[in-house]
Amino acid sequence: MFGGKFKALAGVVAAGALALVVGASAAPASAVATPPDGAVTLYSGVFSGQSQSYTPAPGCTALPFAAHAEFNFSPVGFSVYQSTDCTGPALYFPTNDFHDFTDFDGRSIQFAS
Structure with a gap:
């Protein structure tokens, strides 16, 4: 009875956790502005x-x-x-x-x- 709903919920939780990890790891790279050419x-x-x-x-x-x-x-x-x-x-x-x-x-x- 709970098998299908539990698997669907587990999939949503796993996808959300992955999105948080990917989003957190991408943020610091954008924090450093590209230095100007020639400087x-x-x-x-x-x-x-x-x-x-x-x-x-x-x-x-x-x-x-x-x-x-x-x-x-x-x-x-x-x-x-x-x-x-x-x-x-x-x-x-x-x-x-x-x-x-x-x-x-x-x-x-x-x-x-």
């Missing part, structure tokens, strides 16, 4: 939090926050430094690249010449 975008978190985009320019640029991730869609590589004056320990990122670096506080950047 580097730095993030305070792992592609989250504060963000700022920079186009290639000569010299050193101090950052308004500690950077922990980058999208490099610029035509050149760049270095991110732990100091605010582009000296000391640095990480280099080539063009068309994205990385996170949570164990490194990026405080300034300098584009390759």
Whole structure:
């Protein structure tokens, strides 16, 4: 007597659970905006939090926050430094690249010449 109704209810519950899982997993991917072409975008978190985009320019640029991730869609590589004056320990990122670096506080950047 309950066999058919129970199977139908179980199917509806399973479909709803699948929709919730698929919907939940798709949401975070849309949270990160695509960085502009020709620029580097730095993030305070792992592609989250504060963000700022920079186009290639000569010299050193101090950052308004500690950077922990980058999208490099610029035509050149760049270095991110732990100091605010582009000296000391640095990480280099080539063009068309994205990385996170949570164990490194990026405080300034300098584009390759």
